[in-house]
Amino acid sequence: MTGLDRPVPVKTASTTPFWDALAEHRIVIQYSPSSGEYVFYPRVLAPRTLADDLEWREISGMGTLYSYTVARRPVGPHFADAVPQLLAIVQWDEGPRFSTEMVDMAADDLRVGMRVKPVFCDRPDARPGEAATMLRYTAA
Amino acid sequence: MPSTVAEYLGVRSNFAELLDLGGASAAGMVWRAAAAIELGICDVVLCALPARYLTPMSDLKPKSLSDAVFFGSSSNQFGSPQAEFDIPYGNLGQNGPYGQVAQRYAYEYGYDERAMAKIVVDQRVNANHTEGAIWKDKPLTIEDVLAIPIIADPLHMLEIVMPCVGGAAVVVASADVAAKAKNRPVWIKGFGEHVPFKTPTYAEDLLDTPMRRAAETAFTMSGLGRDQVDMVSIYDCYTITVLLSLEDAGFCEKGKGMAFVSDHDLTFRGDFPLNTAGGQLGFGQAGLAGGMHHVCDATRQIMGRAGAAQVRNCHRAIVSGNGGILSEQTALILEGD
Numbered sequence: 001m002t003g004l005d006r007p008v009p010v011k012t013a014s015t016t017p018f019w020d021a022l023a024e025h026r027i028v029i030q031y032s033p034s035s036g037e038y039v040f041y042p043r044v045l046a047p048r049t050l051a052d053d054l055e056w057r058e059i060s061g062m063g064t065l066y067s068y069t070v071a072r073r074p075v076g077p078h079f080a081d082a083v084p085q086l087l088a089i090v091q092w093d094e095g096p097r098f099s100t101e102m103v104d105m106a107a108d109d110l111r112v113g114m115r116v117k118p119v120f121c122d123r124p125d126a127r128p129g130e131a132a133t134m135l136r137y138t139a140a
Numbered sequence: 141m142p143s144t145v146a147e148y149l150g151v152r153s154n155f156a157e158l159l160d161l162g163g164a165s166a167a168g169m170v171w172r173a174a175a176a177i178e179l180g181i182c183d184v185v186l187c188a189l190p191a192r193y194l195t196p197m198s199d200l201k202p203k204s205l206s207d208a209v210f211f212g213s214s215s216n217q218f219g220s221p222q223a224e225f226d227i228p229y230g231n232l233g234q235n236g237p238y239g240q241v242a243q244r245y246a247y248e249y250g251y252d253e254r255a256m257a258k259i260v261v262d263q264r265v266n267a268n269h270t271e272g273a274i275w276k277d278k279p280l281t282i283e284d285v286l287a288i289p290i291i292a293d294p295l296h297m298l299e300i301v302m303p304c305v306g307g308a309a310v311v312v313a314s315a316d317v318a319a320k321a322k323n324r325p326v327w328i329k330g331f332g333e334h335v336p337f338k339t340p341t342y343a344e345d346l347l348d349t350p351m352r353r354a355a356e357t358a359f360t361m362s363g364l365g366r367d368q369v370d371m372v373s374i375y376d377c378y379t380i381t382v383l384l385s386l387e388d389a390g391f392c393e394k395g396k397g398m399a400f401v402s403d404h405d406l407t408f409r410g411d412f413p414l415n416t417a418g419g420q421l422g423f424g425q426a427g428l429a430g431g432m433h434h435v436c437d438a439t440r441q442i443m444g445r446a447g448a449a450q451v452r453n454c455h456r457a458i459v460s461g462n463g464g465i466l467s468e469q470t471a472l473i474l475e476g477d
Contacts, residue, residue, distance in 0.1 A: 006228065007216055007223065007227045007228050008228055009228050010223070010224065012218070012219050012224070015224060041225045041342075066244065066346075067240040067241070067243045067244035067346065068240060069235075069237075069240045069243055069292045069293050070239075070290075070292065070293045071230065071236050071239070072289065072290055072292065072293075073235070073291050073292075075230045075231075075233050075235065075236050076210050076211070076233055077210060078210065082230060085236075087229070087230050087231060087237075087239070087292075089240055089340070089341045098225075098341065099226045099229050099231040099339065100229050101229050107293075112243060112246075112247035113247065131228070134228065134229070136229075
């Protein structure tokens with residue numbers, strides 16, 4: 001049933017640099033020099049300060065597992081074949097957090113606070129405008 | 141829609157509003173209604189919530205399987221941060237995110253799954269004494285809760301609300317109108333609201349819920365203390381929501397909620413009556429009307445209309461509303477006339 005394919009990110013004008021870098025297996029996120037804070041997800045102005053000084057910076061993508069859950073039932077019909085799905089929140093070393101999935105590891109090995117590293121998952125079938133690469137995580 | 145309600149009832153309304161704060165909509169509607177009355181815009185406000193996506197259906201008029209059904213309160217539309225950065229990774233709906241909250245709690249403060257199950261069990265006793273509760277005729281033990289499979293670690297199925305069809309409403313009125321009411325008027329003594337984020341991934345501190353500020357604002361406005369409340373009506377989409385709300389509303393120390401619920405009898409006849417109509421975990425969650433369940437429960441207790449689950453000498457209550465994933469929270473302090 002094509003209507004229930006997994007939802008795919010569609011780039012916008014302000015998020016394209018993130019997705020295009022990801023397609024090259026690099027991670028770039030925004031940084032606001034005036035507050036000294038990294039920002040995610042991409043914004044037009046810096047959250048909280050509304051500073052007009054956001055710039056893109058490459059980060060390693062290394063981080064820690066802030067929290068997770070194991071979805072034993074599908075989170076929705078689009079994810080019917082995804083269980084058990086390891087739903088994760090990763091905190092990058094630079095500060096911001098990222099919604100993602102843990103892959104290439106067993107649910108029993110998940111621990112809050114564990115070190116994690118990026119897994120770049122390419123989508124060869126991506127249509128123009130869609131994310132060509134998804135960023136998932138695994139144990140470092 | 142407010143205009144449909146006005147038309148159906150045949151009233152000409154001076155104040156019409158559709159509030160979208162998820163499970164906090166009900167408590168949010170009540171204080172907005174009070175504010176509108178204080179401003180002199182109107183003297184009676186009907187705060188009504190249908191189950192919305194769970195309303196009765198006919199085969200002759202089938203409902204389309206729209207985004208609202210699949211993605212709930214997350215937006216899957218182009219340009220939405222959820223559509224781009226959360227939903228594609230399965231971060232949608234409620235079970236997963238609340239599981240993440242509970243898992244983080246376990247990491248920071250420890251976890252006692254029997255304490256979490258006890259919240260369900262004590263509320264079930266209340267449901268067993270409440271007409272209309274979906275679980276009215278089914279008693280429950282802690283062992284029962286823990287024996288049923290986990291849906292999203294560490295949450296068991298019965299720690300998650302049961303969807304049902306229904307609706308709920310309250311009337312907020314001016315003092316003059318309330319004085320003529322058949323039942324004991326209930327005053328809105330204080331309220332507070334706090335909305336800092338949408339997706340828990342982006343919460344500054346996931347375990348410092350918006351309820352801390354909402355409840356503090358509400359209690360300060362009311363001039364009442366935590367120890368003056370006779371029952372608590374705490375939004376309970378999940379057990380972890382109850383636990384965090386009790387802590388952050390100031391009823392127990394942060395990180396000690398599990399011990400608190402273990403040490404107290406949370407039933408209507410206990411020393412800390414919680415969700416005396418069963419809560420949504422025991423009564424059922426009729427979509428957005430689930431938030432109104434908590435307003436109605438507290439109000440009926442103070443009016444003395446809670447039937448077999450009546451708390452003795454109930455004059456004051458706190459109501460909490462919770463929308464999204466701890467993202468939209470509202471508190472009300474109610475007191476009998």
